[in-house]
Amino acid sequence: xxxxxxxxxxxxxxxxxxxxxxxxxxxxxxxxxxxxxxxxxxxxxxxxxxxxxxxxxxxxxxxxxxxxxxxxxxxxxxxxxxxxxxxxxxxxxxxxxxxxxxxxxxxxxxxxxxxxxxxxxxxxxxxxxxxxxxxxxxxxxxxxxxxxxxxxxxxxxxxxxxxxxxxxxxxxxxxxxxxxxxxxxxxxxxxxxxxxxxxxxxxxxxxxxxxxxxxxxxxxxxxxxxxxxxxxxxxxxxxxxxxxxxxxxxxxxxxxxxxxxxxxxxxxxxxxxxxxxxxxxxxxx
Amino acid sequence: xxxxxxxxxxxxxxxxxxxxxxxxxxxxxxxxxxxxxxxxxxxxxxxxxxxxxxxxxxxxxxxxxxxxxxxxxxxxxxxxxxxxxxxxxxxxxxxxxxxxxxxxxxxxxxxxxxxxxxxxxxxxxxxxxxxxxxxxxxxxxxxxxxxxxxxxxxxxxxxxxxxxxxxxxxxxxxxxxxxxxxxxxxxxxxxxxxxxxxxxxxxxxxxxxxxxxxxxxxxxxxxxxxxxxxxxxxxxxxxxxxxxxxxxxxxxxxxxxxxxxxxxxxxxxxxxxxxxxxxxxxxxx
Numbered sequence: 172x173x174x175x176x177x178x179x180x181x182x183x184x185x186x187x188x189x190x191x192x193x194x195x196x197x198x199x200x201x202x203x204x205x206x207x208x209x210x211x212x213x214x215x216x217x218x219x220x221x222x223x224x225x226x227x228x229x230x231x232x233x234x235x236x237x238x239x240x241x242x243x244x245x246x247x248x249x250x251x252x253x254x255x256x257x258x259x260x261x262x263x264x265x266x267x268x269x270x271x272x273x274x275x276x277x278x279x280x281x282x283x284x285x286x287x288x289x290x291x292x293x294x295x296x297x298x299x300x301x302x303x304x305x306x307x308x309x310x311x312x313x314x315x316x317x318x319x320x321x322x323x324x325x326x327x328x329x330x331x332x333x334x335x336x337x338x339x340x341x342x343x344x345x346x347x348x349x350x351x352x353x354x355x356x357x358x359x360x361x362x363x364x365x366x367x368x369x370x371x372x373x374x375x376x377x378x379x380x381x382x383x384x385x386x387x388x389x390x391x392x393x394x395x396x397x398x399x400x401x402x403x404x405x406x407x408x409x410x411x412x413x414x415x416x417x418x419x420x421x422x423x424x425x426x427x428x429x430x431x432x433x434x435x436x437x438x439x440x441x442x443x444x445x446x447x448x449x450x451x452x453x454x455x456x
Numbered sequence: 457x458x459x460x461x462x463x464x465x466x467x468x469x470x471x472x473x474x475x476x477x478x479x480x481x482x483x484x485x486x487x488x489x490x491x492x493x494x495x496x497x498x499x500x501x502x503x504x505x506x507x508x509x510x511x512x513x514x515x516x517x518x519x520x521x522x523x524x525x526x527x528x529x530x531x532x533x534x535x536x537x538x539x540x541x542x543x544x545x546x547x548x549x550x551x552x553x554x555x556x557x558x559x560x561x562x563x564x565x566x567x568x569x570x571x572x573x574x575x576x577x578x579x580x581x582x583x584x585x586x587x588x589x590x591x592x593x594x595x596x597x598x599x600x601x602x603x604x605x606x607x608x609x610x611x612x613x614x615x616x617x618x619x620x621x622x623x624x625x626x627x628x629x630x631x632x633x634x635x636x637x638x639x640x641x642x643x644x645x646x647x648x649x650x651x652x653x654x655x656x657x658x659x660x661x662x663x664x665x666x667x668x669x670x671x672x673x674x675x676x677x678x679x680x681x682x683x684x685x686x687x688x689x690x691x692x693x694x695x696x697x698x699x700x701x702x703x704x705x706x707x708x709x710x711x712x713x714x715x716x717x718x719x720x721x722x723x724x725x726x727x728x729x730x731x732x733x734x735x736x737x738x739x740x741x
Contacts, residue, residue, distance in 0.1 A: 299671035319669060348669070361662055362670045366677040368713055369658055371732030376705050377646055382739050384604060384633070385647045386584035388680040392651040395673040396736040400729045407725060411717055418714060420661050425710075428653055429703060432696055440692055444685045447656030451681040454667050454674075 175200040179236035179259070181228070181251050183207055183216035186268050186301055187242030188310030191221030193343040196312045204234050216307035235260040238339075240296075241267040246405050249278045256283065256291045263289065266296045266336050270359065271409045272323045272352035280327045292332035295323040295352060297359070298345060303397040316344035321359075323352040360413035365421060367403055368414070371396040460485040464521035464544070466513070466536050468492055468501035471553050471586055472527030473595030476506030478628040481597045489519050501592035520545040523624075526552040531690050534563045541568065541576045548574065551581045551621050555644065556695045557608045557637035565612045577617035580608040580637060582644070583630060588682040601629035606644075608637040645698035650706060652688055653699070656681040 178194055180187045183205040191203045205222035207213050213225035226233060237260040241251045248267045255265060269275050276295040283293060300318040302309075320340040324333045337347045350358070374396040377389070407414055424443075431439035463479055465472045468490040476488050490507035492498050498510035511518060522545040526536045533552045540550055554560050561580040568578060585603040587594075605625040609618045622632045635643070659681035662674070692699055709728075716724035 299669060302672050318671065321669065358666045358669045362666050362674050366658055366674050369654060370673070370677050371729050371736075372706065372709055372713055373651055373654055374733075374736040375728065375731035376702075376709050377735055379735065379738065381643045381647050382735070384584060384606070384643045385739060386603065387587050388655070389647050389651050390739065390741070391676045391679045392655050393732070393736050394676045394741070396732040398733070400726060400733055403729050404722060404726045407717060408720060408722060411720065415714075415717055417661075418717070421657065422710070422714070424657055424661050425707070428657055429700075429707070432692060432700055432703070435693060435696065437689060437693060441685060441689045443660065444656055444688050446660035447678070447681040448659075448683070448685055450662055450664065450667070451656075451659040451678050453664065454670055456675070456679070 175238040177202050177204060177234050177236045177260075178238040178240065179204045179206055179234060179255070180222065181206045181239065181241045181255070182243035183212060183221060183225075183307050184242065185305050185307070185309050185314075186298065187240070188216050188219065188221040188307030189300070189312065189314035190240055190242065190268070190298075190343065191216065192219070192310055192312035193315055195220065195223070197342040199339065199342045200238065204236065206233065212307065216310070219307055219310060221307055221310055233258045235263075237263045239263060239265040241265065241269075244402055244405055245269040245271055245275060245409055248275050249282070252279050252293065253282055256287060256289060259289060259291060261289050263291055264332055264335055265291055265293045266322075268296055268298055270297060270363070270406050272297060272321075272355045274409055276323055276325060276352040280325055284327065292329040294328050294332045294336050296336060296340065297321045297323070297355060298340070299359075299363070300345075303395050305399055313344060315340070318345050319348050320345040321348050321350050321355050323350055323355050325352065356410050357413045357416070360410055360417040364406060364410055364414045365417040367395050367398065368407065368418070369421070370394065371403075460523040462487050462489060462519050462521045462545075463523040463525065464489045464491055464519060464540070465507065466491045466524065466526045466540070467528035468498060468506060468510070468592050469527065470590050470592070470594050470599075471583065472525070473501050473504065473506040473592030474585070474597065474599035475525055475527065475553070475583075475628065476501065477504070477595055477597035478600055480505065480508070482627040484624065484627045485523065489521065491518065497592065501595070504592055504595060506592055506595050518543045520548075522548045524548060524550040526550065526554075529687055529690055530554040530556055530560060530694055533560050534567070537564050537578065538567055541572060541574060544574060544576060546574050548576055549617055549620055550576055550578045551607075553581055553583055555582060555648070555691050557582060557606075557640045559694055561608055561610060561637040565610055569612065577614040579613050579617045579621050581621060581625065582606045582608070582640060583625070584644075584648070585630075588680050590684055598629060600625070603630050604633050605630040606633050606635050606640050608635055608640050610637065641695050642698045642701070645695055645702040649691060649695055649699045650702040652680050652683065653692065653703070654706070655679065656688075
């Protein structure tokens with residue numbers, strides 16, 4: 172795989188911090204620079220060993236990185252990449268870790284088509300890892316071990332960028348799945364965004380005086396409701412149409428459950444429960 | 457606490473097996489007899505150390521237990537208790553571990569009022585523990601440690617039974633919460649039965665070709681969908697009215713989420729996500 176001189180990680184929270192730890196473990200890069208707005212968070216990432224050095228985003232002197240991984244919330248990924256196309260090394264590879272891809276990738280592709288003096292290569296990524304925890308203090312070098320990372324090339328993407336980013340994620344322990352940005356967004360609407368919405372809804376309607384009666388089932392089902400509110404607000408709005416499609420499918424089947432229960436239809440209930448169990452058992456723990 | 461001579465555990469799956477292990481650890485009982493229909497399951501419970509001896513349910517000679525814990529699926533709890541009122545020791549204490557309480561407790565109270573030659577004392581229990589796993593092979597002696605067990609006395613319940621069953625569950629590591637059977641059923645409709653229904657629904661509508669793109673959020677949110685289908689069919693039907701009430705509350709708020717997303721209402725979405733996070737954060741992991 173390509174050996175990188177300087178990797179810049181923009182945003183050193185759970186994902187950025189874990190990428191830093193995994194990159195340093197992999198030996199694929201000489202140095203890892205963390206870049207962000209908050210000195211305390213950068214210092215934390217440095218203390219946990221996720222980065223070799225750090226720089227404030229506002230610094231006029233940013234390192235000429237040949238690998239840039241943008242791990243900020245999705246609303247600022249586009250502007251971060253626009254900025255790094257001006258300061259990264261000639262021919263640098265840029266990727267991101269945003270949870271939605273179609274809008275980000277279309278915007279960056281358009282940017283680079285219009286203005287790309289340094290021949291920057293970009294391909295979008297989305298590591299399917301993370302949790303309700305946030306911050307570099309929860310980062311783990313094995314966060315990506317055996318996890319899927321979706322990489323989303325388009326017709327415009329340089330094939331060498333796809334190959335190199337694939338090797339890079341594999342060096343961090345992940346399995347890479349190539350998809351179009353649109354197919355990715357439709358998929359994660361079902362596998363991630365709808366579950367988040369539902370988990371949050373389930374938690375929110377639980378009467379507080381009954382919380383002492385919750386057990387493993389409620390704890391599991393609602394766990395991700397503890398996730399960052401602003402982050403999920405952005406994700407749901409950004410991926411609104413696919414999430415609405417998944418939500419409609421949910422509502423259609425919810426009506427089947429409601430009717431089965433209302434009509435005391437034991438056969439229908441058994442069938443619905445069995446469908447859920449069959450799908451769930453196919454994945455394992 | 458009362459010291460028991462012979463505890464009979466009827467049904468030695470995950471819950472019955474764990475009660476056996478915890479009872480034997482507690483030293484509160486001389487011997488634990490497992491009773492069931494399936495010799496292979498009884499043997500498994502004996503192999504993992506959950507019971508001292510076992511007997512087939514069909515055996516004409518059952519031990520005169522002074523403590524009986526019925527851990528069968530809820531549909532057979534009533535008939536099991538009816539049977540043990542004929543064979544248990546004089547003045548024995550019977551409880552059960554069923555996930556719903558109003559119908560079971562009313563039926564047993566009526567039975568005992570009509571015919572109780574041995575002065576059997578009964579009080580219902582529901583340990584809020586367990587998981588999607590089943591069988592004595594998954595039993596753990598610490599399954600009840602720090603978990604809540606709801607005990608559901610009625611006006612008819614002998615106060616000594618309530619006191620003794622409370623001490624017993626505490627000896628197994630649990631915390632006891634006293635509630636009426638009806639209050640219990642309304643509570644677990646929100647904290648357990650609705651989450652199960654929703655987890656199963658979420659799993660069932662996930663397109664199978666996307667399962668390779670699931671990550672921690674989907675895995676957590678749908679985990680309990682792997683639970684036993686027949687068991688949950690019974691629970692949902694038995695507790696139908698409270699579950700329908702909880703389901704209606706869910707549907708009302710689901711419409712708020714749908715509208716917020718459809719109207720790109722960032723403020724409403726943030727508020728909804730924050731409500732879910734606040735409730736979830738109040739419980740912890």
